[in-house]
Amino acid sequence: xxxxxxxxxxxxxxxxxxxxxxxxxxxxxxxxxxxxxxxxxxxxxxxxxxxxxxxxxxxxxxxxxxxxxxxxxxxxxxxxxxxxxxxxxxxxxxxxxxxxxxxxxxxxxxxxxxxxxxxxxxxxxxxxxxxxxxxxxxxxxxxxxxxxxxxxxxxxxxxxxxxxxxxxxxxxxxxxxxxxxxxxxxxxxxxxxxxxxxxxxxxxxxxxxxxxxxxxxxxxxxxxxxxxxxxxxxxxxxxxxxxxxxxxxxxxxxxxxxxxxxxxxxxxxxxxxxxxxxxxxxxxxxxxxxxxxxxxxxxxxxxxxxxxxxxxxxxxxxxxxxxxxxxxxxxxxxxxxxxxxxxxxxxxxxxxxxxxxxxxxxxxxxxxxxxxxxxxxxxxxxxxxxxxxxxxxxxxxxxxxxxxxxxxxxxxxxxxxxxxxxxxxxxxxxxxxxxxxxxxxxxxxxxxxxxxxxxxxxxxxxxxxxxxxxxxxxxxxxxxxxxxxxxxx
Numbered sequence: 236x237x238x239x240x241x242x243x244x245x246x247x248x249x250x251x252x253x254x255x256x257x258x259x260x261x262x263x264x265x266x267x268x269x270x271x272x273x274x275x276x277x278x279x280x281x282x283x284x285x286x287x288x289x290x291x292x293x294x295x296x297x298x299x300x301x302x303x304x305x306x307x308x309x310x311x312x313x314x315x316x317x318x319x320x321x322x323x324x325x326x327x328x329x330x331x332x333x334x335x336x337x338x339x340x341x342x343x344x345x346x347x348x349x350x351x352x353x354x355x356x357x358x359x360x361x362x363x364x365x366x367x368x369x370x371x372x373x374x375x376x377x378x379x380x381x382x383x384x385x386x387x388x389x390x391x392x393x394x395x396x397x398x399x400x401x402x403x404x405x406x407x408x409x410x411x412x413x414x415x416x417x418x419x420x421x422x423x424x425x426x427x428x429x430x431x432x433x434x435x436x437x438x439x440x441x442x443x444x445x446x447x448x449x450x451x452x453x454x455x456x457x458x459x460x461x462x463x464x465x466x467x468x469x470x471x472x473x474x475x476x477x478x479x480x481x482x483x484x485x486x487x488x489x490x491x492x493x494x495x496x497x498x499x500x501x502x503x504x505x506x507x508x509x510x511x512x513x514x515x516x517x518x519x520x521x522x523x524x525x526x527x528x529x530x531x532x533x534x535x536x537x538x539x540x541x542x543x544x545x546x547x548x549x550x551x552x553x554x555x556x557x558x559x560x561x562x563x564x565x566x567x568x569x570x571x572x573x574x575x576x577x578x579x580x581x582x583x584x585x586x587x588x589x590x591x592x593x594x595x596x597x598x599x600x601x602x603x604x605x606x607x608x609x610x611x612x613x614x615x616x617x618x619x620x621x622x623x624x625x626x627x628x629x630x631x632x633x634x635x636x637x638x639x640x641x642x643x644x645x646x647x648x649x650x651x652x653x654x655x656x657x658x659x660x661x662x663x664x665x666x667x668x669x670x671x672x673x674x675x676x677x678x679x680x681x682x683x684x685x686x687x688x689x690x691x692x693x694x695x696x697x698x699x700x701x702x703x704x705x706x707x708x709x710x711x712x713x714x715x716x717x718x719x720x721x722x723x724x
Contacts (some may be wrong), residue, residue, distance in 0.1 A: 243286025243481045243503070246298035250694075251279030254500035255613065257305050259580075260505070260541065261312035262333045267301050267444045282382050282614065285475070302500045307514055310373070315543040315578045320493070320532050323548075326576035341571035357521045357560040357705045361666040364698035366554075369445065369661020370654045371682065371694065372674040373639040377649030378423035378438065382614075385606060385646040387417035392644075399598070400640035402673055403429035423650075436682035440511050440654040442475055443687045447515035448532070448697070450706045456519070456530060461491040465536050468644040472685050478615060483538040488596035494536045501538070506615045509535035509547035512649045514658050516547075517554025519705045526543060528574040539617075545575040546617035550624075550655055557662045564633045564663060581618050584609070588622035592629035601626050602645045624652050628659060635660040635670055667694075 243249075250271060256266035274492040276294055280286050289410055292299070310316075317323055358366070380388045392398040393493050394413055395405050405428055408415065419428070421578035424437035444662035449470060454462045463485055476484050482501040497504050511635065513531045520527035531551035535544040556562050562570070568589060575582050588605060606628060609619035631637035642652040680693040689697075 237288050237556050240287065240289070241287040243478050243483055245285050245289070246291035246295050246302065246500070247276065248279050248284075248286050248318035248502060249482075249502050250276060250298040250301055252613070253302055253305050253500075255279075255611075256502045256505065257308060259611070260316070262303055262308040262311040263304065266344065267305055267308075269295070271301055276648060277345060294300075302502075306500075310599045312541075315576060317576070318497075318527065318536060318540040318544055323532070323576060324353070325547075326578065328577045330572050330658060331595060356561065357702070358518065358662060359665075360444075360695075360698045362558070362560065362662055362664075363701045363705075364695050365664050365667050365670055366514070366658050366662040367444075367633065367694040367697045368661075368667055368670060368675050368678060368703070369639070369664070370514060371441060371657070371678055372661075372670070373439045373642070373653030373655070373657025374398075374650045375427050375432065375678075376436055376639055376657075376674075377643045377653035378427035379419040379652070380438075380643070380646075381420045381423065381528060381649050383417055383420070383646070383649075385602065388644065388646055391417055400644050402635065403427075403677075405429040417723070429677075432610070432677040434677075434679045434681060436681045437475075437685060438650065438654075439475060439477060439480075441682060442471070442684055443512040444687045445684055445689045445697075446471060447512060448700055448704065449687055450534075451515065451519060452700075455525070458530075458533065460533050460537050463534055464493055464496070467537075469664075470687050477508070478506050478539040479508045479543065497536055497538050498541050499575050503615070504538065504540045505542075505543040505617055506539075506613070507546065507617050507620050507648050509539040509543050509653050510550050510617060511654065512623065513547040513550040514554055514655070514699065515704075516551040516703050518558055518662070520555045521558035521705065522555065523572050524555040524574060527551040527555035537687055542579060542581040542697055544616050545579055545581045546621045548574050549621060550582070554659060554662065557659055560665065562657070564628050564631075567627060567659070567663075571707055584618050584622040585653065587624045588626035588627045592626040598627075598630050598641050598644065601630060605645065620648050623647060627652070627656055631656075631660070633663050634658065635664050636674070639674075 260638040261308045272715060274294060274297055276284060293577060343688040351584060389398060390413060390705040391404065392400055394410060395408050397638060407430060413617050425431060428675050446466060450458055450466050467484060467526055473484050479501055483496040486499050491499050511532055516530040519528045528548040528551050535547040549571040553567045556570040572582060573584060591601050591604055592671040605619065612619045624642055627642035627645060628638055638656045639653050641658040642647045661670060667675060680695060682692055684690050
């Protein structure tokens with residue numbers, strides 16, 4: 236009988252990922268690594284979620300013990316990369332006001348423009364529909380090449396005359412030997428190649444925005460991390476979770492409460508999962524990136540810490556700025572950087588990526604340098620993926636097609652990066668008709684999902700539901716923690 240190898244939860248696979256995570260976040264895992272390898276423990280699979288064969292009972296038990304031992308090691312980066320919101324606020328470049336007390340200008344104290352008494356306009360339903368459509372199209376573009384190496388993506392596209400990318404991937408005309416060397420993602424090929432797209436298939440990059448619609452409908456903007464956890468248990472099938480989300484889900488079932496769910500035997504806590512959940516927080520807080528980032532923080536800390544949380548806060552703030560319709564992509568990216576600790580690995584990587592994208596006309600050169608710089612990270616880690624996202628958006632200069640195509644050309648987590656780039660670029664475009672029809676027509680205004688009652692819902696309906704949440708006044712909670720405000724320059 237073939238063993239069931241459930242991805243992203245086997246202790247013998249988690250251990251190798253935790254060793255890498257420990258080295259990256261300033262701990263000293265060498266002694267633990269030596270014990271693991273002396274016992275015959277394997278390295279973690281580089282691209283798959285599980286190794287092909289189960290470990291012995293001894294190795295599995297040892298992996299669990301060593302995961303706990305690694306968690307207790309002190310980190311030299313704790314002071315510069317905290318996960319607590321108040322400490323994060325204290326390390327931002329301009330400081331973040333408390334989400335509960337936005338300033339009169341409505342701008343959250345973040346942004347380079349002078350404050351005014353005007354309240355920013357909320358994104359129109361048309362702009363929100365373009366954002367939903369953009370998220371779906373970008374995700375779908377990246378789905379067939381997810382997990383493929385950069386060289387494979389380039390060779391597949393070139394072989395069909397689609398490099399640099401300008402449209403969907405296709406298997407038509409592809410040499411058999413090339414398709415054998417670089418097989419499409421097995422879960423996605425049947426629904427995401429040009430010849431077989433028929434609406435938007437289910438994907439976690441769309442499931443999480445749907446969940447966050449439900450979250451805000453049920454709990455309002457002052458939801459707690461525990462509210463997020465309960466909603467997941469009620470509405471999110473466990474098999475639709477991956478990496479940090481799957482570990483946190485398992486931790487909840489084991490009786491572990493947030494925010495420890497993000498840390499307990501969770502080596503994926505700085506990966507991209509929280510970033511892909513940030514859009515609704517940005518869409519519903521136009522012109523208030525501080526509130527958007529604070530909401531994203533409460534969501535993210537169920538599953539992530541430090542740079543994994545910063546990626547979500549960055550994306551939420553970028554989208555909140557874009558939702559005003561008054562800023563270009565470059566101002567939006569500056570706003571995103573303002574809500575994360577300036578000395579964090581993520582902020583440093585994003586700044587470097589933006590600079591790099593501004594220096595080179597050829598985006599392949601930008602991508603090659605990013606891959607060389609971040610070669611030590613797993614392909615799903617938040618640091619390289621957020622850097623690539625910022626580089627692609629900078630290089631595309633607001634153009635929708637260029638935004639999603641450049642970020643997918645860059646490899647790594649192609650569908651997640653495509654989704655976020657598409658959301659931002661679609662929002663900036665302002666209306667569905669501003670998006671090229673080759674991206675929107677195949678979606679057929681239909682989304683498949685196992686979340687709630689959303690299966691088959693149209694993107695126009697999702698835009699209306701999002702707009703309803705945006706215009707709804709935030710209820711005042713009976714009590715809330717107060718956070719010290721960082722001084723303004």
